[in-house]
Amino acid sequence: MKKIFCIGELLIDFVAENQGSDLSKANEFTKKAGGAPANVACAISKLGGDSFFIGCVGNDPFGKFLLRILEDEKVDISMAQESDIFTTLAFVSLDEDGERDFVFSRGADRELVYDSSLKTYFEHNIVHFGAATALLGGTLEEAYSRYLFDGLTKNAFISFDPNYRVDLWKNKVDVFKRKCETFIEKSQLCKFSLEEALLLSSKENVEEACEVLHEMGTEIIVVTLGSEGTWLSTKKFQKNIASITVTPKDTTGAGDAFIGCLLYQIAKYPTIETLLDNEEVLTNMVTKANKAGAITTTNFGAIESLPTMQQLDA
Template structure:
């Protein structure tokens, strides 16, 4: 079982060339949906309100066979407004509520059978919910593989020193970390992104992956480095591309039996051949996502 902890929200997508559209999103929610479409049992631990937007999120989870682990609450559902540039790139602004009251009491039930726990993005940075997420990761570490994607949002967390400190707390607990080159350039502006990734590897993860847009993904592990070229596609927009990459990265690891704390030593020894194959699988998933509008990750059949 994969457990994903993090934010769910509604993406309001604005463009000069298309009508306004609203659809469920949030990086962790997108990863959960992406994993479910790749054939893995997934539960999502997040929050949304008892409003029309919350109903959209609940239906989206149900339609994609993702178990919604917590009931809707009385706060408004969070909203992200994505403004697309002419090339399809997205710039975000946010109206957020992030807290998970009662998570600590529910954790024993939620973690039962969990072999991989994923988190990241706003959920790991924005208080008060970030404290609850960190405590959940610490508790899950003894039983599950931990994966993390900082997915930095400088318009929300403007203090880079705080963001760096917070990201490193999760990196030290993680087995697999994925970050974009933009994330690392913002967190560590005075050094190459590969140097920052290697430092993160030294904090404990088995794998650190860097997505680099048109340059293709690059990864470092104890066995060495791997990289592949980006898949060439016609871009509709980039919404959800990194999340589809993350979902397929996790699916590739689980397909090879690397999930579960008991497999932590084997994951530390992953070879560059396996790593390259997993990167290629994840890159194909991201390419399919950018070829169509919105956060619309591929199904397993599309990647076979």
């Protein structure tokens, strides 16, 4: 089974539960571990996979809390770094349907320094790039690009999730699109929300969006559609795969649970070529990943809500 390396941010989510989607009206916040790549690493580990987190936190109580959470979830944190800069914080509000509003206070995540010794671990394994803050500059962005090159030279399976956040890219959407293109071009798998797929392709429907994104280079595309399931697309076929019906409390981490579950399954598969030719296998993989995402929305907090394999099978 392949090892899975998740690169990007690890941060504190201060969550305002059941106080609407307007942060200005929220009064009480609960501290949660967050950051999309870290959530993905935990999702993989919780299912029994071999996951590693590569990112940076502050050398402060919040950073120590975050690393302890990952360690408790059996994620390998030996490649994580600590900085004298304060740990990154995100303030999240939730409305009655579990939908979110974000405000970031960015800190240590941007301080990740490239480590050339890690590339030997990537060989014939999986490298997942979650890009919520990774394309915003600093040494993190430099490390991010160099790890992509390392993954390619070591014949790793490359996965990319742009994790678009409006608050982080105000008046800079064109820059965001340009920076994502390199990763879309080089990745075998890309996971998008519908908003991201339409934004990055400049198209108005999911079918046309996927055609453009395939032309950029990526071979497998999954577009999460919330309660409507997931659009699965390769250069040979496109189809919508239904999810299960749940009553959502918090959608935070649902996409991370989805991609984590999908990568966990791909890690068992011998080659990308045989996977691309097997529509039935890919469909079954996405069906299970849909369940993982749906189950995660039924509780508050991302990491504590991630399902085990026993929950998925049930």
